[in-house]
Amino acid sequence: MPRLPDLEAMAIFARIVELRGIGAAAVDLGLSTPTVSKSLARLEQRLGARLFNRTSRRLVLTEAGQRLAERAARLLADAEAAEAALREDAATPQGPVRLGAPMSFGVSQVAPLLPAFLARYPGVTVDLHLSDARVDLIADGFDALLRIGPLVDSSLRVRRLAPVARLVAASPAYLDRHGRPGHPADLRRHACINYAYTGVAAWLFENRAGEVVTVTPGGPLTINNGEAMLPALLAGIGIAVLPAFILGDMVAEGRLERVLPDWHAPDSTLHLLTAPGGPRPARVGALVDFLVERLAA
Structure with a gap:
């Protein structure tokens, strides 16, 4: 089985090239100079090619280093852009949310709330799925479910919202x-x-x-x-x-x-179910907070 690329070493190499020195890259990355040097040596050994010619004062890219430098810079830029986009998504309510609810409760109690939610969060879109049948939050691709009645034990996060007379x-x-x-x-x-x-x-x-x-x-x-x-x-x-x-x-x-x-x-009970573990995307957290605000009365 082929080994995965050493993306960490590639990113460090790209930062060395950008800042024109191992020491400068170490300071920028918050790593020790020996750690950055070992990463570079590991990458050269893996590739079987020297990437820099070292002198007492400077590093000069070899031919192999020049060929790799542009691609490593693109990899680093793409990774940084992906992380930035996900952080923005996690921090700013935007994007689609899929919500499931019982049919009659969804029509009479949930659907009338959604215009106010969408006005509050114009970057969020809601896909409301109404059904009295039991659905699987994870397998069926829901971000949140409203359910009335007893629940099957599971690892889902469960929030008790209100009694239902x-x-x-x-x-x-x-x-x-x-x-x-x-x-x-x-x-x-x-x-x-x-x-x-x-x-x-x-x-x-x-x-x-x-x-x-x-x-x-x-x-x-x-x-x-x-x-x-x-x-x-x-x-x-x-x-x-x-x-x-x-x-x-x-x-x-x-x-x-x-x-x-x-x-x-x-009385029965209205529950709000969400996926277990980890922080929620901001768009899901916004809808959860809104439903708790409006329905937990």
Whole structure:
């Protein structure tokens, strides 16, 4: 297997040529003179050619040194430019950020925030991907993910932003026809509309006395998006448990009615996930800080 080029020695050689001396290069690079001399000797040995003719007062490039000097200078300049660009990118919010969020939450809560973010950071572009399916932050190329509900253990950075209240509701017409449950166990006799991505097969309820009841719902419809459950709810198909940001207005307007008002489904949690380890690019940090500012309420 061929060895990789000795780029460090090439860079030091380029600086020796630029500053016309080993001592001057050592001072500029913050290295000792013996270290710079050894690097030059290592490069000459590797290449099998003398790069300088040394006199007591000066260094003179050999023919081989002259051929290498221009290319080494380009390598050094390219490396310095690459580092400068990355440092600028890390320090200044600019460039694309890919954000994932649940569909209904993304439409109602995240998308309305983005105009203010883009106005604050005009150098940043946002690619917002909405899906209730579980995605892999690393494998799917996301910079940040918003997720509601329990999380699978992982090495990702996780920031808990806020509780997400959940309501149990049905249409008044359904409840008039089938009766109003007084206890969670009564739900076993009712049609329930299920959310496909809960990750659990049961609904959990708790009352003020601390009594906890678990019910396995059954019903004619399972859907993988919360808002898509609303037409069935409004049409009187059954009872559903959904976040308050989906049901709240309809309950307030009387189009839907809260079920089991003396019981509550435990709050879920809104999390912000980012990649583990190392400093974030400024564009990602800016979006993370903005989402924390606006959503951690």
